[in-house]
Amino acid sequence: MTAHGAANGTADIEFIDVSKHFGAIAAVDHVDFAIARGSFMSFLGPSGCGKTTSLRLIAGFEQPTTGDVRIAGTSMVGVPAYRRPVNMVFQHYALFPHFNVADNIAYGLRQRRPRPDRAEIARQVDATLDLVRLPGFHARRVWELSGGQQQRVALARALINRPTVLLLDEPLAALDRKLRRDMQIELQNLQREVGITFVLVTHDQEEALSMSDTIAIMRDGRVIQIGSPRTLYDAPANRYVAGFVGESNFFPGEVVAADERGATLKTAAGVVLSAPYPPGGATLVGTARGVIAVRPEMVAMWVGPDDPDGAAEFSCRLGGRVHNRIYLGDQTEYSVATDQFGDVLVRAAKASALEIGPGQEVRLGWRQASGLALVDS
C-alpha cells in the first residue's frame, strides 16, 4: 500500500484507520488512504467489498464507527452531508422528477445562503449545460431524456456547485457499452477541465483502468492495494488483485524453493514452475503455498513439433488442444485445454494466428520472467 501526500497537505481526502460497522458486519474495516488533490481515484471491487460505503462515508451519508475522515485537511466526523464540500453523481442519477433540467441543475445553488440572484443562477446553469454538452435543454423534463443525457444532467447538477471532490457511484453502469466508452472519455476530459478531484466507485475493471490515476482495490471492507493502473497490472500485490485487474492464468502450488527474487512452485499435477516476484511484491519465503500468474498475452502458442524462435528461453512448454476461440478485433483469445493445467487462456495478436481454430493441437510456452509469483489470496 502506498499513501499519497497524506502528511504534506496535498491530499483532498484522507481516511485514517476508518471502520464502519452495520451491526456485526464491518462494511469498511480499518481503511487508510489519501487521495491527492486534483487526481482521479477509483475504488474497484465486487459488490459488498465496501467501496460504496467508503464513498458514502466521504459524502456524509454514513458516519464512521471509528477513525477519521478528512476532506481538505478538515475532519468531517459528525458533519452532515449538506455541510460537506463534496457532491455526488448517484448510481441511478436520482434526478428530481418534479423539476425540469434547469431546476435540477440549479438546485445546489438555490440552497446557498445568501442565495445567488436569478441572473447569476441562470448564467451558471447555462455555462454548466454547455460544459456537459446539453445546451438548450433547460425546459426538458428529466424523464424525457435518454440515459446518457440524464447522466450528463446528474453531472451538471453536481459540478455547478464547484465541489472540492466529485463522487461518482457507478455512474456509467446503466449505459450501454458504446455510450459508456464515450462517457468515460468525456469524464476524463471533464476532470482535466474542471480540475476537481474525482472519486469513482465501480466494479468494472476496464472502467477503472482507463479513467483513473489511482485505483484502490477493495475486498471484504479492506483496501488490498492502492496504485496506478500500471502498477496494479504489472505488480499486483496478490492473486486477488491480479485476477481483478486484467486477466491471468493462475497456477497454484506448493512452494518448493523461494529466495528474495523469486519462487519455484510445484503444482498439483507435479509440474515445477518458477517466476520472479512483481516489483515491490511480497516474498514467498517461509510460505507453504503460492501462485504463479501468467498474463494471456505472455503465453506463446505455436503449431507443430518445431520450436519457434526464442522458444529456448521458455521455462515452460506444454501441449494442448484449442477448444474455444474468441475474436477481439485486433487480438484473438484462445482457450487451450492442457493435461497439466486445465484450460489456459492465450491472447495472440491478429497477424500471427489466423489459421488456428478449435480442435487444433498446439504447443504453449512462456518465459520464466513473464510469470509473477504471488501470494495465493
Place this chain on the structure above:
Amino acid sequence: MRNATGPSPLLTAVLLAPGALWFLGLLVLPLGVVIVFSFGERAAVGGYQAAFVLDNYLNLPARWTAFKNTLVLAPIGTVVCLIAAYPLAYFLAVKARPETRTALLILVIVPFWTSFLIRTYAWMFILGGRGLPSLIEWAGLGEVRFINTPFAVLLGIVYAYLPLMIFPIYVSLEKLDKRLLEASEDLGASPWRGFMQVTLPLSAPGAVTACMLVFILLMGEYLIPQLLGGGKVFFIGNALVDLFLQSRNWPFGSAVAVSLVVIMLATVSVYMRFAGRIGGARDVSLV
C-alpha cells in the same frame, strides 16, 4: 398479432355490458328522475306531481342551515384530517422500521373490522352526558357539552375518515425514492429544506387525491351528523332524508339533491384546477 385487429365488437359489448348497465340503471337514470322531480310539485298526499316550476329552487334558502353546516364542516373536516394524517403517514412510510411498519398499518385498519355504525354509537356514549363531560365535571374543570355540537360532528368526521386520508398519502410517500432526499442533502439542502422541496411536492398528488376522496364523501355524509349532531347539527344528507321520508316533499328534496350535486361538481372542478397547479407533481405520479 391479435392486437392488430383488436377484440371482436361482440366481446367488447359483452365485457362492457355489466358496468354500463350498472351505471345506467343505478346512476344516470335515478339522476335523471331526480332532475325531473326537482321541477315538479308536491302532491297533496306527498310525493311527486308532474309540473314545471322553479319554486323548489327558489325555496332552497329555507334549508340554508343544512347547506351552511355541510359547506363549513366538510372542508374543515378535510383539512383537519389532512393535518392529522400527513405526519402519521410520513412516520409510517419514512420513519417507522420495516418490522413495526406492518403492525402499525394494521392498527390503522383495525377500526374497520367493527361496523361504522357501532363505532359512531360508541362516540355517542363517549361524548354524551355520562361520558367525557361527566369525567371533566368530576375533575372540577367545569360543565361542558360535547354531543350535538359542531365539535362532536367534526370529531366523528375526523375519526371516521382519517384512515381514508392516511392511505393515499402513505402510498405516495412510500414510493418516493429515498435517494432523492440523499441527492437533496448532498446538494446542500438541510433535511427540513429537503422535505419542503422534495418530499412535500412529490407526495402532493397523494394528498390531493386523499383530500378529494374525503371531501366528496363528507359532502354526502349522513350518519355522523345524525348520531353526533342529534338533529341540531345537520348536513344536506340529513335534510334530504327528512324531506323525502318525513315531509314527503319529493320535488323540494330533489331540488336540494340536485343543488348538492352541482355544488360538489363545482367545488371539485375548482379544486382540481387549483391542485393541478401544484407543480408537475401530478404528472410524476404517472411515471
